[in-house]
Amino acid sequence: MKIRRLANEERPTTSWRLQEYAFERSPMPPEEGAKLRGYLPYHEGNITLVVEDGKETLAAVSVIPMRQNVRGTVHPMVGVSGVVSHPLARRQGHVRTLLTQLLGELRDEGYPISALYPFRPSFYGRFGFAALPQPxxxxxxxxxxxxxxxxxxxxxxxxxxxxxxxxxxxxxxxxxxxxxxxxxxxxxxxxxxxxxxxxxxxxxxxxxxxxxxxxxxxxxxxxxxxxxxxxxxxxxxxxxxxxxxxxxxxxxxxxxxxxxxxxxxxxxxxxxxxxxxxSRLSFPSSVAPMARLLSVDALRGLPTAPGRVRVDIVDDPFIAGTYLLDGVDGRLEVTHGPGAAPATATAPPVATLTAAGISALAYGVLDPDELPLRGFGTVPPEAATELRSLFPHAVPYLFTDF
Ligand SMILES: CC(C)(COP(=O)(O)OP(=O)(O)OC[C@H]1O[C@@H](n2cnc3c(N)ncnc32)[C@H](O)[C@@H]1OP(=O)(O)O)[C@@H](O)C(=O)NCCC(=O)NCCS
Structure with a gap:
């Protein structure tokens, strides 16, 4: 098995063949398939990872380099699209491998957040994405x-x-x-x-x-x-x-x-x-968007009310660890690593969150008290008070359909 990034002109014979099968009327008449080549310029900056077995493309995951506003700050954002695997190679972990690798690479290249339109929210919930409201x-x-x-x-x-x-x-x-x-x-x-x-x-x-x-x-x-x-x-x-x-x-x-x-x-x-x-939701064709943090640094400097809490993020390849979140002078300070767990006298309350839990707070879509009920962490009442002050309810409007 080999994982590699595609060049744009390789798409029609590799990832697009799987996408045509999964998302279009198929089999596609050859003349329609030929027309698709005309769309290559609209994919020139997309990044696609594929897994191949030497002869065939077994799975593909693509991302679009986008921008998104989170509580007033515009960040580079990874828009996930074109997630697909070969009908004979499904449920073998190929998409998990590709998506985890690609999100990690993009995070290292400076993208602290990711968003997508899922075919089924539970699938992307496994990858730390939190549901956002549907326009x-x-x-x-x-x-x-x-x-x-x-x-x-x-x-x-x-x-x-x-x-x-x-x-x-x-x-x-x-x-x-x-x-x-x-x-x-x-x-x-x-x-x-x-x-x-x-x-x-x-x-x-x-x-x-x-x-x-x-x-x-x-x-x-x-x-x-x-x-x-x-x-x-x-x-x-x-x-x-x-x-x-x-x-x-x-x-x-x-x-x-x-x-x-x-x-x-x-x-x-x-x-x-x-x-x-x-707002009508049905799977797989009419679904609300989802988003997640790939780096807690995306929260640094957010305008916020006072609040101080330690957050232990668990079970995640990108953001697991201990963070001190402190609203100082109207801005959020984020400390990661040794300084995040201060001495007992000044120790703040502690919440344990999944990636979806902290992402739901960052986007403003769930109250801290909802997180334990939904399986997104453990939030004692004192920690909930601090988190509510740092991350008040907000309604994200993810405009772009992609
Ligand atoms: C959905 C699809 C991309 C999954 O690819 P895959 O290679 O079978 O996925 P993986 O084997 O890597 O599975 C990843 C995880 O998702 C789970 N999963 C797979 N299909 C799922 C589904 N339909 N619903 C919920 N979870 C699912 C797996 O159990 C696995 O969980 P785990 O790693 O936590 O144990 C593939 O079935 C497909 O191509 N479907 C048609 C196209 C499509 O719908 N694409 C998604 C567009 S957003």
């Missing part, structure tokens, strides 16, 4: 947005094909990356696929020369539905301008659906707006 889909009738038609709003709208409006979309997502917890962005070489596929309209809202909102969408026919992707806004004006645009479709479509952050409240967007908001 919501809201649908409503444009007729209910009538009040926005009469609103006199500052700013302007631009309506374009995505090939022409792509730069506004990228500028807005770059801005949201710096301001929204959990937001993540694909690298340029991958994100431009939106522009080059040119399968969407984009409407963008502008004020004082800056883009303050944008949404991409398709329409499935007259009297049908306007299917919008994520409704991206930086302020209420951006959202109002986009809702006004939707309202102008009252004679064209019966419904509008759009994706919103998990903590969005669409029922408050207008008076007499009848909304249906849902």
């Amino acid at each position: 919501r889909t809201v649908s409503f009738s444009p007729a209910d947005l009538g009040e926005w038609l009469r609103a006199d709003l500052p700013g302007e709208l631009r309506w374009q094909r995505i090939r022409d409006g792509y730069d506004a979309h990228r500028a807005l997502t770059e801005r949201l990356l710096t301001s929204r917890h959990g937001f993540s962005l694909l690298p340029d070489y991958r994100d431009v696929q939106r522009r080059e596929d040119d399968k969407r309209w984009i409407v963008s809202a502008w004020h004082d020369g800056e883009v303050v909102g944008a949404v991409t969408y398709t329409i499935d026919g007259h009297g049908g539905t306007l299917h919008a992707d994520d409704l991206l806004t930086v302020n209420p004006l951006g959202r109002a301008l986009l809702l006004q645009f939707f309202a102008r479709h009252v004679d064209q479509v019966a419904r509008i659906s759009t994706v919103v952050a998990p903590d969005e409240t669409p029922e408050l967007w207008a008076t007499d707006l009848a909304t249906h908001t849902e």
